[in-house]
Amino acid sequence: MSAIHLHFDVPGDDFTRAGEASGSTKKRLKALGYDSDAIRRVAIAMYEAEINMVIHANGGYCDVDVYPDRVEILLADDGPGIEDIDKAMQEGYSTAPDNVRSLGFGAGMGLPNIKKYSDEMRIDTKLGIGTKLYLTIKVH
Amino acid sequence: MIVRDIIDILEGEIICEGNLDQEILTACGSDMMSDVLAFVKDQSVLLTGLVNPQVVRTAEMMDMACIIFVRGKVPDESIITLAKARGITLMKTRFRMFTACGLLYSNGLSGGCKV
Ligand SMILES: Nc1ncnc2c1ncn2[C@@H]1O[C@H](COP(=O)(O)OP(=O)(O)OP(=O)(O)O)[C@@H](O)[C@H]1O
Ligand SMILES: [Mg+2]
Numbered sequence: 001m002s003a004i005h006l007h008f009d010v011p012g013d014d015f016t017r018a019g020e021a022s023g024s025t026k027k028r029l030k031a032l033g034y035d036s037d038a039i040r041r042v043a044i045a046m047y048e049a050e051i052n053m054v055i056h057a058n059g060g061y062c063d064v065d066v067y068p069d070r071v072e073i074l075l076a077d078d079g080p081g082i083e084d085i086d087k088a089m090q091e092g093y094s095t096a097p098d099n100v101r102s103l104g105f106g107a108g109m110g111l112p113n114i115k116k117y118s119d120e121m122r123i124d125t126k127l128g129i130g131t132k133l134y135l136t137i138k139v140h
Numbered sequence: 141m142i143v144r145d146i147i148d149i150l151e152g153e154i155i156c157e158g159n160l161d162q163e164i165l166t167a168c169g170s171d172m173m174s175d176v177l178a179f180v181k182d183q184s185v186l187l188t189g190l191v192n193p194q195v196v197r198t199a200e201m202m203d204m205a206c207i208i209f210v211r212g213k214v215p216d217e218s219i220i221t222l223a224k225a226r227g228i229t230l231m232k233t234r235f236r237m238f239t240a241c242g243l244l245y246s247n248g249l250s251g252g253c254k255v
Contacts, residue, residue, distance in 0.1 A: 015192075015194070016192070016193045016194075016218065018194065018197075019193075019194060019197035019200075019201075022197075022201060023197060023200055023201075026200070026201065036203065040180060040201065040202065040203055043200075043201040044177050044180070044201050044202070047177070047197065047198075047201045048174065048177060051173075051194070101172075103190075103192060103194065104171060104172055104173040104188075104190045104192065104194055104195065104198075105172070105173055105174060105194070106172075107172040107174045107175055108174075109172070109174035109175060109177070109178055110174050112178075113174060113177050113178050116178075
């Protein structure tokens with residue numbers, strides 16, 4: 001059973017709004033009294049994934065389930081998919097174009113960061129169909 | 141060091157005022173947000189030459205109290221509004237990244253890790 005369920009649509013055409021889902025989730029977890037280190041791990045992992053959906057996949061949605069001991073997050077898009085997951089997981093690997101880099105992203109650090117801050121991470125991706133990222137973060 | 145000390149050291153100008161008495165222990169300087177997000181440090185400030193809303197969101201996720209825009213860069217109203225809502229201080233300094241980081245470092249602020 002899920003204690004609290006949050007759902008967010010992430011628009012793909014508005015870079016300035018990317019991060020709103022993660023920010024709202026962070027605020028909610030704070031209000032629920034979770035440990036601030038744990039909240040920060042959730043916020044960073046989710047934010048990196050949310051940004052990825054916007055810059056690589058033209059947006060998508062997030063579902064967040066908050067349990068007493070963990071937060072489970074699904075980030076789903078119907079973007080181009082990831083061709084080589086092993087490569088994508090490497091620090092410094094990025095297919096982001098220069099205009100994304102000038103926005104401060106495209107260092108190829110997002111997926112490695114997500115792995116570092118989450119306790120479980122699973123990627124389901126199909127070329128031309130989309131990507132689903134499942135994250136579990138323990139919160140105490 | 142508190143945020144107020146940084147104003148003096150960097151001859152900074154406050155654009156959006158959060159808690160100026162917040163204690164600051166470390167700093168991070170980068171224009172790539174995922175580089176910033178890679179290393180969590182407590183009570184940290186962010187120095188950057190990048191001016192867009194994601195700078196504020198990055199600081200928000202990291203629990204950073206203050207953002208310093210180097211080379212006199214000025215954020216627009218939408219960025220200021222985001223920072224205000226989150227209680228994050230925005231400051232600008234005419235110094236360039238290298239100099240601004242050097243000034244803070246030589247005044248006792250560290251990168252928060254050995255590398
Ligand atoms: N949701 C997604 N849809 C399609 N491709 C993706 C998605 N997420 C990541 N990728 C691919 O994986 C690569 C690595 O992602 P990662 O987040 O590590 O780096 P980045 O987004 O390019 O840069 P950074 O995260 O440092 O800003 C991306 O460049 C992109 O090719
Ligand atoms: Mg990324």
